[in-house]
Amino acid sequence: MHTCTHCLHAMLLKIHPKNIFRKTLEEYAQTVKIAHDEVVRATALLLMDTERIRKLRPEFNYYPTCPDADIVRQVSRHADVSAVSFLLIDREVEALEVLKDDQWFKVPIIPHAIVVLVGDQIEMMSNGILKSPEHRVKPDLEKERISMALFCSPDLEKEVGPLKALVTEDQPPFYTTAKSYINLFERHYTKGIRPITAVKI
Ligand SMILES: O=C(O)CCC(=O)C(=O)O
Numbered sequence: 188m189h190t191c192t193h194c195l196h197a198m199l200l201k202i203h204p205k206n207i208f209r210k211t212l213e214e215y216a217q218t219v220k221i222a223h224d225e226v227v228r229a230t231a232l233l234l235m236d237t238e239r240i241r242k243l244r245p246e247f248n249y250y251p252t253c254p255d256a257d258i259v260r261q262v263s264r265h266a267d268v269s270a271v272s273f274l275l276i277d278r279e280v281e282a283l284e285v286l287k288d289d290q291w292f293k294v295p296i297i298p299h300a301i302v303v304l305v306g307d308q309i310e311m312m313s314n315g316i317l318k319s320p321e322h323r324v325k326p327d328l329e330k331e332r333i334s335m336a337l338f339c340s341p342d343l344e345k346e347v348g349p350l351k352a353l354v355t356e357d358q359p360p361f362y363t364t365a366k367s368y369i370n371l372f373e374r375h376y377t378k379g380i381r382p383i384t385a386v387k388i
């Protein structure tokens with residue numbers, strides 16, 4: 188049976204916790220952690236906070252050939268609720284698109300490259316200096332596609348909000364602080380609202 192929501196998120200790790208693939212995934216996650224620290228460091232302003240972004244959540248996406256591309260495209264438009272996301276996209280099927288200035292741009296496939304996306308929590312911490320882009324997957328009608336995301340976030344109990352160093356008299360906070368920010372996702376996503384609107388001042 189095919190349903191479009193079913194296309195999106197298959198959590199293989201949960202289904203196969205002892206799978207041999209788990210070891211490979213753990214090694215990959217260790218490597219991505221190094222890349223993660225580099226990315227956060229490269230955003231200099233966040234240097235003091237690298238320790239806070241420590242949670243890694245893998246997610247596997249499988250997109251079967253889809254008879255109703257328009258529905259899936261609408262369902263999948265979102266920004267990530269992570270701090271930073273690392274995406275391994277399909278080697279053959281170009282389908283990821285990012286919204287910039289109200290225009291959708293295809294993300295090109297570059298062999299062995301990892302796509303790095305700023306998530307909502309970095310947008311909040313940077314007080315809006317870095318933006319979390321909306322993106323979507325435009326499924327291919329003829330070819331199935333897979334991708335794998337590693338979402339990096341602070342611990343749920345950590346308060347996330349604009350860093351003090353980035354809030355001044357001239358630059359007030361544009362976001363409130365929030366704990367468990369990722370929990371806002373379900374509530375808003377189903378209504379088609381970006382969760383970040385809930386923390387914008
Ligand atoms: O499949 C992709 O290329 C992107 C998936 C995605 O945006 C996500 O899992 O948050």
Ligand SMILES: [Fe+2]
Nearest residue numbers: 265266267322
């Ligand atoms: Fe995403």
